Amino acid sequence: MRLQGKVAIVTGAASGIGRATALRFAQEGARVVVADINTAGAAACAELIHQQGGTATFIATDVASEADIQAMIQTAVTLYGGLDILHNNAYWTEARTALETTLDNWQRTIDVTLRAVWLAAKAATPHLQARGGGVILNTASVHSVVGVPGYAAYQAAKGGVLSLTRALALELAPRIRVVAILPGAIDTPAVRISSDLTVDKLIQDIPLQRLGKPEEIAATAAFLASDEAAYITGTGIVVDGGYTTP
Numbered sequence: 001m002r003l004q005g006k007v008a009i010v011t012g013a014a015s016g017i018g019r020a021t022a023l024r025f026a027q028e029g030a031r032v033v034v035a036d037i038n039t040a041g042a043a044a045c046a047e048l049i050h051q052q053g054g055t056a057t058f059i060a061t062d063v064a065s066e067a068d069i070q071a072m073i074q075t076a077v078t079l080y081g082g083l084d085i086l087h088n089n090a091y092w093t094e095a096r097t098a099l100e101t102t103l104d105n106w107q108r109t110i111d112v113t114l115r116a117v118w119l120a121a122k123a124a125t126p127h128l129q130a131r132g133g134g135v136i137l138n139t140a141s142v143h144s145v146v147g148v149p150g151y152a153a154y155q156a157a158k159g160g161v162l163s164l165t166r167a168l169a170l171e172l173a174p175r176i177r178v179v180a181i182l183p184g185a186i187d188t189p190a191v192r193i194s195s196d197l198t199v200d201k202l203i204q205d206i207p208l209q210r211l212g213k214p215e216e217i218a219a220t221a222a223f224l225a226s227d228e229a230a231y232i233t234g235t236g237i238v239v240d241g242g243y244t245t246p
Contacts, residue, residue: 002226004029007080009072011063011120012090014041016188017139020214021087021221022046026054028222030085033076035061037090055080063090063116064108073123083127085225088117089139091157098152106153113157114164121168125176133175135225138165139217140180142240162236169234177233179224184240187211207242 008025012018014036026032026049034049034056036042042058049056059075061068076083092112094105117138128134143155144162162180169178185202203209220239223229238244 001027001029002222002228003085006030006084006225007033007076007082008085008087008225009033009035009076009083009120009124010087010089011035011061011072011116012139013045013058014038016190017183017186017214017217018087018089019045020218021089022056023049023052024215024218024222025085025087025225026052026056028226030225031080032056033072033079034058035063035072035090037062061090062112063088063120064092064111066119069116069119069123073120073127077127082131083124084131084134085137086120086124086128086134087137087139087221087225088120088161089137090116091139091154093151093154093157095150095154096152097150101153109153109157110160113154114160117161117164121164121178125172128176134177136168136172136176136178137221137224138162138178138180140165140182140236142182142184142238142244144180144182144236145238146244165236166234173233177229179229179232179234180236181217181220181224182236182238182240183212183217184238184243185211186217187213205243206240207245210241212239212241 008030010022013022013034046056046058140161141158165180
């Protein structure tokens with residue numbers, strides 16, 4: 001098991017990519033803090049990890065709140081003695097163009113999707129350093145590198161996540177690695193938030209002709225969090241079925 005003895009936090013872990021990643025981290029031997037504003041979903045994820053023989057706890061966390069982020073980090077340290085892996089995965093947005101986006105939508109998207117990555121990395125770094133080093137994984141998006149109409153706030157936030165990943169990697173090296181994962185169209189409810197962009201339309205532009213699976217992103221995260229990826233930092237790993245290749 002590649003993460004045996006490690007302590008990991010996964011935000012946005014009640015469903016989708018976060019849930020799959022929390023489960024995979026536990027299967028790889030990590031003790032996992034399952035963090036999400038959706039308490040019922042987070043609790044169900046932690047319970048499933050227990051049923052599979054793993055170790056996990058859940059904590060209600062709104063990553064837009066600095067106090068909640070501090071509590072999340074402290075939960076890992078108090079329960080499991082430290083922190084080795086932080087996976088900033090939570091996000092929030094609505095499918096709106098730049099002209100349709102309200103100030104509230106813009107701010108909430110930035111706070112949850114981008115600002116939270118900085119706050120969590122800042123809070124986690126002393127604890128990662130205390131363990132001799134660690135890994136920060138940030139869920140960015142293909143929206144970090146290509147434009148798609150109707151997602152202005154989300155694209156701004158995800159572009160920032162990729163840039164922040166590079167900055168953190170340089171600042172925290174050599175003891176802490178920081179890597180972004182750029183998922184393409186993944187088969188979660190999030191892929192259906194826009195009525196204008198159907199799944200069939202999405203698949204037409206994907207060379208592999210299908211949506212990705214949350215478990216495929218989780219497998220990438222498990223690799224990047226492990227010592228097998230010890231020479232990877234400051235970059236984004238694209239997992240998109242070839243969508244950004246043309």
